[in-house]
Amino acid sequence: MTANTNKAFSVSEASGRSKAIAGALVILYALVTMIPLAWIFLTGFKSPPDSIAYPPKVVFTPSLEGYVNLFTTRSRQTPEYLESLGPPRTWYDKLVRERNMVITGPSRYKDRYVNSLVIGFGSTFLAVFLGTLAAYGFSRFKVPLKDDLLFFILSTRMMPPIAVAIPIYLMYRQLGLSDTWLGMILLYTAVNVSLAVWLLKGFVDEIPREYEEAAVIDGYSRFQAFIKVVLPQMRAGIAATAIFCLIFAWNEYAFALLLTSGTAQTAPPFIPQIIGEGGLDWPAVAAGTTLFLVPIVFFTVLLRNQLLRGITFGAVRK
Amino acid sequence: MRRGKKLLAAAAVLLGFAASNAQAADKELTLCWAAWDPANALTVLSKDFTRETGIKMKFEFVPWTNFADRFLNELNSKGKLCDLLIGDSQWIGGSAVNGHYVKLNDFFKKEGISMDDFLPATVYAYSTWPKGSKNYYALPAMGDALGWVYRKDWFARPELRKEFKARYGRELAPPKTQMELMDIARFFQGRVIDGKKRYGVAIYTERGSEGITMGVTSALYPFGFKYEKTPGKYDMDGAVNSPDSVKGLEFYKALYDCCTPPGHSDAYMVANLDAYKSGQVAMQMNWFAFFPGIAKDPDVGGAKSGFFVNPRQKVEASVLGGQGISVVSYSDKKDLALQYIKWFAKPEVQKKWWSLGGYSCHKAVLNDPAFPQSQPFAADFLKAMGNVKDFWQEPNYAELLQAMQKRVHDYVVAGKGTAKEALDKLVKDWREAFEDAGKL
């Protein structure tokens, strides 16, 4: 699509002045939109008292307490006990000591983050694997009830997650899949596969059939033609689909909340629970949030040309 | 395809490793509780157990807001995470009926642990099901009740004392009745002290788990609220929504409307602590469990804070908190877990438990003549435990609690309808729940 077709009101390019006004308004909106995120980022570097200062502090001395608190568990001790311990050994020990506390061990954040990664990548891999096969099947073969099956696949996305969670909770309880990686991966795969099939089918549809036909003539089986001819051309589509699936699994909250409690719990249900001494430890919550959101921002930028396709299940392509 | 298969195999191997690693530990117990000050004290106390028996202790502490969800889920899924569970007093009914907890009678008999060594109110509330029977499913571990903390230093200021005396005709001191409490709260609401605006009280208003129910019952009980007209008959109409109960509920709403800090619409233990420690309020309601920490606090501890038991109105009553420690019947290490219970029941351990900040229920500790002076809140604690009342402990208590959370929050915080309507609806909800359970 060339630049010339991107016009709205007039045939020629919009006037310089109207462009400037449009630009200013959009930039204003973008900046306002970024304020909450910027504030959270900054809060990750505040000390706990600064984070609950009123009125809110825009200028403050940065501190790494939020990040330290995020990754450790601490307990408050009497000054005498602290004296008896000897000098702090590391920079984070020192930070914690300043608040009359001692580090008692690592927090669970790292585990939760790892769970998010494992379950995210695991379910994405499976969903894309199944989705690629199914998409090819739907695109190239005469499948009886094709439209109905495709609709069925899409309709599985229409259930409110809580509604799905009720029987899954009972099922997993029976099968011993509660709070396991395998259970969550299966569930997320099932939810993601509908997105994967629809997105990938769109990509496969765009690949001309002639290449496979030619391969078949050359003596390859259909299957080999799929592997050697179609798959390589789907690489970009598979990558985009995989990232969308990953983002869904990464962000998911309801199933993680209801079906996991400790071992397999991912980051989203965990972050609101980061309790400090009193109330939520806002710098730690902000730090945890920042670390959790950074990959998504990265992927958003990476995927910016495919976003439209992804958010409409492949229905609309720019 | 081959590459895909290899990856799948690798994943399977990894998962297998992860699963087997989880079972590698032996001579180790996992104790589950809520994440709060006493839990930290328990980890310190348990070091003695490890020293004596060589059994390592692992702890799983969950914030109160998720405590019930998390561990009731765990029990319902027959999870093996917890060997020992310090569960809320209201879980006793469900856990006994559904076989989540090990019945401890035989163990107690064998080891010579007598329930007579523990305060009767705590045995009744934390250990027995059916209530008052001699079936024990937990050892009383943490005695607790709702009490109050106040800014002793503000109460001591001469100009405030003078103004209060002039307005109300009595000294500015810990209130003796609920209405006196509201007077004091009104007195401090919006007052500027040391250059900052202050507020009257921090009370419980949390919607999600049990906060506002605990808070509201601390007002309802003294006004004369009852759950049933005849205990055991579930005849709630006329008890739950009696004129006394209506007055009590209206009182709590008036207290919320007049005298709380802005944004205090979903507050539970930690939010109240925050509001108090940051100097926003003159008084807070909170569990006795937090009082050792408050007394030691660098900002508001020491001489700055005082404590008082929940004031009476028509009757003396405090809201029961507290938990008992139980052995989870799905655990693979029940014998080790029972060893912990045996150790925990020893009077010396119970004394050390109190000194570290845990509220022992053992008579050796509580009946000791030195006890009331051991801490500034000890005497009030004894008084509270003498008149505690608990919420329903039925197996379907979760449903009953959720109904009350909704009706009370709708009225007190969202201002929906009248107090009588809220209580009438609550009776209807509870009737439905008991009908479903076959009790009515």
Added chain:
Amino acid sequence: MTARDRTSLAQKAARATPEPVARRIRGLSDRALAWLFISPTIILLLAINIFPLIWTIYLSFTNYHANRPNMNVRWIGLRNYQRILGSEDIWGYLQVTAHFVFWTMVLQLLLGFGLALLINRNFRGSSFWTTVILIPMMLSPAVVGTFWTYLYQPQTGIFSYIVNAFYDFGPLDMIGSVKLAPWAIVIVDTWMWTPYILLLSLAGLRSIPDYLYEAAEIDRANAWQKFWHITFPRVLPFLMLAVLFRGIENFKMFDMVAELTSGGPGSTTELVSITLKRAAFESWKTGYASAFAVILFVTVFGLGNIYVKALNRVKR
């Protein structure tokens, strides 16, 4: 050999090969391959979606409580459904949900479409700033709900602080006030999802061919006429698609609101998904919750049907 050469050669070869030989050359028949490729997906979906759905429907006719697995499970027919449809509380929650869906759609449409019109002017750096605006849409709704709790604190949060910089309202209790809380959730959702409408509107705008505007110029149409007769009708299908998709998602919304307000104060922001979660996983009224879930599913399914039909229309 060019592609076209290959194709005609392929066709000739295909016609020339006798059927049985051709089949053997192709290895696994097409039919078998198709089923091999599609069935794992279908089986997984049957296991994780359909079988549980059937189980839910069964449960909805019983008085099962998941926290009492040993109790006597009784068939109670339609009583759960009667209780739900007759409960004024439930209609209250549906109203709250409708309020949420309606206002988020209105605001996001206005903002999103407006932004699209501006971005379509193609000023310098427009694609960079567009990407910036898109970021909130990709974040985890639950995590967003959590940190907006911080931003919405009446005294220590910057939302109140910034608003009061323009006009002194006093500390705004966005989460605890009965009047403000429903708007608090609308604002956060709008912050997150305006980019969605924006993207779709932009796609719509960019699909309008130039010659239509050229013809309009020749007919001396003014800006408003161009908008109303060319731009708007062409973008409408995209907007409809966006509204339907977001509308359904917002009807199902749980994560963000559960974290932000827990449905409070009282029940003023209790969306139906939150009610469902409470009934199923806090009160453990599994049978009752299942009936509610079935009702919600039927509603969403009905709306979803329209969505898919519109999807197909847009594609053509």
